[in-house]
Amino acid sequence: MKNNVTISQVAKEAGVSKTTISRYLNGKFENMSQDTRQRIEKTIAQLDYHPNRQAQSLKSKKSYLIGVVVSDISNMYSSLLLKGIGSILSKSNYQMIIIDGGNSLKQEQELLEKLLEQPIEGIILQPLSPETSHYDFLTQHKLPVVLVDRETAPTHWPVVTMNNIAATLEIAKYIIEKDYEKVVVVTEPIKDVLTRQLRYRTLREHLKMNGKKIQLISTAVDDTLKKELLDAIQGPEKTAIFALNGRVLLGILKILQEEKINIPEQVGVTGFDDWNITELISPGITCIEQQSEKIGEAAGTLMLQSLEKENAEDEIILPAKIHYRHSL
Amino acid sequence: MKNNVTISQVAKEAGVSKTTISRYLNGKFENMSQDTRQRIEKTIAQLDYHPNRQAQSLKSKKSYLIGVVVSDISNMYSSLLLKGIGSILSKSNYQMIIIDGGNSLKQEQELLEKLLEQPIEGIILQPLSPETSHYDFLTQHKLPVVLVDRETAPTHWPVVTMNNIAATLEIAKYIIEKDYEKVVVVTEPIKDVLTRQLRYRTLREHLKMNGKKIQLISTAVDDTLKKELLDAIQGPEKTAIFALNGRVLLGILKILQEEKINIPEQVGVTGFDDWNITELISPGITCIEQQSEKIGEAAGTLMLQSLEKENAEDEIILPAKIHYRHSL
DNA sequence: CTGTTAGCGCATTCAA
DNA sequence: TTGAATGCGCTAACAG
Numbered sequence: 001m002k003n004n005v006t007i008s009q010v011a012k013e014a015g016v017s018k019t020t021i022s023r024y025l026n027g028k029f030e031n032m033s034q035d036t037r038q039r040i041e042k043t044i045a046q047l048d049y050h051p052n053r054q055a056q057s058l059k060s061k062k063s064y065l066i067g068v069v070v071s072d073i074s075n076m077y078s079s080l081l082l083k084g085i086g087s088i089l090s091k092s093n094y095q096m097i098i099i100d101g102g103n104s105l106k107q108e109q110e111l112l113e114k115l116l117e118q119p120i121e122g123i124i125l126q127p128l129s130p131e132t133s134h135y136d137f138l139t140q141h142k143l144p145v146v147l148v149d150r151e152t153a154p155t156h157w158p159v160v161t162m163n164n165i166a167a168t169l170e171i172a173k174y175i176i177e178k179d180y181e182k183v184v185v186v187t188e189p190i191k192d193v194l195t196r197q198l199r200y201r202t203l204r205e206h207l208k209m210n211g212k213k214i215q216l217i218s219t220a221v222d223d224t225l226k227k228e229l230l231d232a233i234q235g236p237e238k239t240a241i242f243a244l245n246g247r248v249l250l251g252i253l254k255i256l257q258e259e260k261i262n263i264p265e266q267v268g269v270t271g272f273d274d275w276n277i278t279e280l281i282s283p284g285i286t287c288i289e290q291q292s293e294k295i296g297e298a299a300g301t302l303m304l305q306s307l308e309k310e311n312a313e314d315e316i317i318l319p320a321k322i323h324y325r326h327s328l
Numbered sequence: 329m330k331n332n333v334t335i336s337q338v339a340k341e342a343g344v345s346k347t348t349i350s351r352y353l354n355g356k357f358e359n360m361s362q363d364t365r366q367r368i369e370k371t372i373a374q375l376d377y378h379p380n381r382q383a384q385s386l387k388s389k390k391s392y393l394i395g396v397v398v399s400d401i402s403n404m405y406s407s408l409l410l411k412g413i414g415s416i417l418s419k420s421n422y423q424m425i426i427i428d429g430g431n432s433l434k435q436e437q438e439l440l441e442k443l444l445e446q447p448i449e450g451i452i453l454q455p456l457s458p459e460t461s462h463y464d465f466l467t468q469h470k471l472p473v474v475l476v477d478r479e480t481a482p483t484h485w486p487v488v489t490m491n492n493i494a495a496t497l498e499i500a501k502y503i504i505e506k507d508y509e510k511v512v513v514v515t516e517p518i519k520d521v522l523t524r525q526l527r528y529r530t531l532r533e534h535l536k537m538n539g540k541k542i543q544l545i546s547t548a549v550d551d552t553l554k555k556e557l558l559d560a561i562q563g564p565e566k567t568a569i570f571a572l573n574g575r576v577l578l579g580i581l582k583i584l585q586e587e588k589i590n591i592p593e594q595v596g597v598t599g600f601d602d603w604n605i606t607e608l609i610s611p612g613i614t615c616i617e618q619q620s621e622k623i624g625e626a627a628g629t630l631m632l633q634s635l636e637k638e639n640a641e642d643e644i645i646l647p648a649k650i651h652y653r654h655s656l
Numbered sequence: 657c658t659g660t661t662a663g664c665g666c667a668t669t670c671a672a
Numbered sequence: 673t674t675g676a677a678t679g680c681g682c683t684a685a686c687a688g
Binding site: 008019 | 668
């Protein structure tokens with residue numbers, strides 16, 4: 001693989017010892033003659049020599065590699081997360097090994113184990129399971145871990161999230177202002193993710209307190225959803241649908257479109273958006289924009305701090321952005 | 329970092345030599361007593377020993393790491409590409425180090441150089457530049473390279489793409505069937521990407537041959553685009569807009585929506601889609617779906633073949649999927 | 657069936 | 673201002 005020029009060859013060619021080359025590589029010029037330095041420089045260029053990172057790491061224990069585990073890379077949320085993380089890490093010469101959980105706990109676990117065989121210095125994890133115990137094996141490796149988007153219980157690692165509760169509450173109030181009588185909350189399986197539970201509980205508490213009906217549909221985005229959803233919005237009450245994440249929101253919009261159900265005349269629609277395309281969909285969907293790129297940036301920064309043993313924060317909460325449009 | 333248990337400690341603890349441990353690790357049980365084997369197994373578990381990949385690689389030259397360079401990870405096309413690549417690579421225990429070019433040639437080059445310092449075994453590249461010479465430094469490292477989505481000239485590496493020409497031609501014919509008189513082709517800067525040129529030339533040839541007008545807008549998706557686009561579709565002819573990629577398509581839809589221009593009554597719209605959301609946008613956008621996940625899978629397979637020195641193919645062309653809806 | 661020895665490519669004492 | 677020697681953790685002849 002790669003170039004097979006080694007430090008020894010450079011040394012021989014330049015007529016100095018490996019030690020001197022090593023010093024040159026590490027910028028230790030203090031005690032080096034201009035002559036030697038230039039000769040080495042020339043030789044390296046000439047041989048197109050690149051130091052072998054494996055060997056370097058073996059000594060230094062540094063690999064400049066961070067493992068990043070996302071729940072599902074085909075979800076825009078995860079992609080933007082990666083963009084944010086990468087932009088920060090690369091400034092410090094770190095790079096990412098990326099694992100796609102593919103929304104499967106089994107896949108996540110398997111790939112995570114493979115990941116641990118790599119010489120990574122830390123892990124940024126968007127976990128698929130809400131239980132810390134699922135990730136106990138991470139504790140054994142003494143790696144810094146940063147959680148993004150979702151937290152696990154009990155608390156064990158620093159986490160970067162959005163102000164889910166406040167944002168949800170703001171929309172809940174808006175729903176009440178608009179005199180909706182019933183809200184159908186739709187989510188992918190709710191027990192799997194704490195964030196979803198948080199959002200749901202916030203909605204439920206506030207809506208119930210204000211005498212509104214609330215109904216939960218917790219299912220995969222598939223045919224079952226269609227039937228359940230249509231049933232749920234059947235009643236005479238003025239009804240709004242609230243999607244707990246971007247994928248669900250898109251699924252719902254598709255169903256309503258297929259059934260030619262008008263928004264907001266027949267039913268109101270809102271929820272969390274990852275794709276940033278809700279303004280394109282008629283009549284413009286009022287929603288909470290998850291700023292996942294920013295979350296990624298914060299997570300990257302937190303990781304860098306952990307690596308440098310600065311006493312890093314244990315929680316960062318970023319503000320969501322709410323877009324008021326015409327679907328509610 | 330990680331666990332600091334080494335093979336020596338395990339050896340001492342188990343009362344055997346490092347060699348024996350090494351044999352155990354590599355599954356060479358043929359000539360090993362049951363007793364020894366079990367003792368080693370127990371000791372490893374007890375010490376929670378994990379072999380150090382750095383040291384292994386230093387000998388074996390295998391890192392199980394592939395560098396993947398995407399043009400812009402915030403583009404759905406790139407995300408799905410990654411999903412496809414990852415799904416194939418992980419089956420063979422390979423993992424990806426991911427670089428986001430961020431649509432900046434400068435950024436791509438810088439990060440690519442950092443990437444080469446990592447112990448990767450190959451590179452899958454969605455290049456930002458159409459010129460092979462920009463990537464000459466890759467040739468020096470004797471790494472297998474696979475190009476995805478876009479090719480560079482002159483041809484130097486195997487490439488996985490879509491049947492751009494055939495798909496574009498099919499839509500061109502459809503446009504003619506529908507009696508459009510003028511087509512406005514919109515793209516991000518066209519000189520930068522061969523694929524864009526290919527698509528445009530195909531359109532132009534076929535439309536001109538059939539006596540249609542064709543106009544090219546080659547610009548970033550920003551305010552300039554809005555003005556140019558509105559000018560272009562001003563005329564009395566029956567006009568269609570053709571977007572050369574997904575980002576542009578979304579940009580156009582947004583502009584038309586802002587200006588309350590009806591599709592397809594006032595203007596027809598079609599193009600390449602990456603987001604797979606065009607069915608959601610009223611009235612349903614007729615488009616060419618880029619199956620980037622499949623392209624990614626093919627690229628992953630090709631890379632694996634190259635690594636095993638199987639004489640791999642030098643070009644794979646996958647079929648696009650055309651969705652006829654109501655925007656044309 | 658198992659151990660001794662050497663070496664992968666580099667960084668770092670220690671000595672000159 | 674420079675080098676020789678040693679070791680990081682592991683694998684693979686070669687030898688018993």
